[in-house]
């Protein structure tokens with residue numbers, strides 16, 4: 001049994017960590033933090049957690065925190081994480097950071113898209129926490145940079161083709177649609193019910209979204225050469241889920257059967273990736289509440305393009321579930337521990 005701490009337990013990814021970890025056979029939530037709800041039970045903040053996660057929210061210094069758990073999930077905004085993580089590492093703790101602070105390997109790229117970095121010395125050490133690509137380095141890591149939600153759906157969607165040099169990495173277009181929990185729990189006009197309900201809209205169009213460099217970094221590593229992407233995020237009037245529809249020009253003539261076999265072979269040992277049959281398409285409500293990524297792939301011979309569709313739950317495989325998967329790997333637990341429930345439907 002390992003004692004784990006959730007820093008930022010009152011946010012959406014913090015709540016999802018508590019939901020998953022309170023049923024985990026090998027983990028005990030020994031500390032949970034929130035400044036706003038200090039002194040109040042987490043089950044009062046999230047009534048769904050009554051009788052499951054009755055821990056009291058605390059507001060502690062990094063030194064006080066370090067004495068209370070062996071592994072920490074930092075589910076806090078960018079900038080906050082980079083100031084906190086070094087102190088936890090100095091106390092020999094393992095850290096899984098859900099923010100973007102340690103995802104970008106090149107500090108100048110991070111600083112261009114985010115803000116000045118206060119602990120760039122950890123960028124080299126941090127392991128990008130996408131288990132399907134980096135499992136062996138995750139095993140021995142002490143700092144995991146848990147991937148962003150849109151990047152998870154797009155990178156998993158394209159990895160088999162890029163690895164096999166099957167597409168031109170300069171022709172990639174991804175239209176991704178996300179539920180509003182992706183924007184976090186803080187009040188903002190753009191995610192109010194009336195702004196989102198019964199409508200659908202793109203945002204941060206034209207290389208304006210900060211996930212662009214993270215996606216390009218990982219696609220380039222897979223391709224072995226620079227890859228660029230036209231990425232357009234959209235906001236859906238649903239609470240959870242991401243569906244990415246990705247297009248790219250094929251380099252080699254591949255028919256439908258060959259491309260599905262390529263994906264099946266690439267992901268044959270991956271429990272959390274489900275490659276669907278031809279003409280069976282992913283849906284956000286088929287992965288809801290689960291750590292699955294559903295992928296389907298279709299060749300369009302008329303345009304010589306491939307269309308990849310990839311669905312995840314943004315707070316599970318796109319954040320907290322993937323973080324628990326990383327913890328399982330780092331701690332030598334079964335990788336599916338605490339994550340083996342079927343998606344909820346309807």
Ligand SMILES: NC(=O)C1=CN([C@@H]2O[C@H](COP(=O)(O)OP(=O)(O)OC[C@H]3O[C@@H](n4cnc5c(N)ncnc54)[C@H](OP(=O)(O)O)[C@@H]3O)[C@@H](O)[C@H]2O)C=CC1
Nearest residue numbers: 008010011012013034035036075076077099182184185319
């Ligand atoms: N939502 C999603 O789908 C995804 C989110 N992420 C990333 O995960 C992280 C958390 O996201 P999410 O849960 O959505 O965010 P929320 O806004 O819902 O929650 C943020 C949490 O951080 C705490 N917090 C905020 N500022 C500080 C601070 N200065 N010091 C200490 N604690 C602080 C808040 O609690 P309090 O104010 O009470 O202290 C709250 O518990 C972010 O970095 C986000 O980008 C990554 C992938 C997907």
Ligand SMILES: CC(=O)N[C@@H](CCC(=O)OP(=O)(O)O)C(=O)O
Nearest residue numbers: 099100148149150178179182183
């Ligand atoms: C719908 C929505 O607003 N989604 C968020 C993505 C959240 C995410 O993945 O978080 P990171 O900030 O940790 O990269 C956005 O577009 O900013």
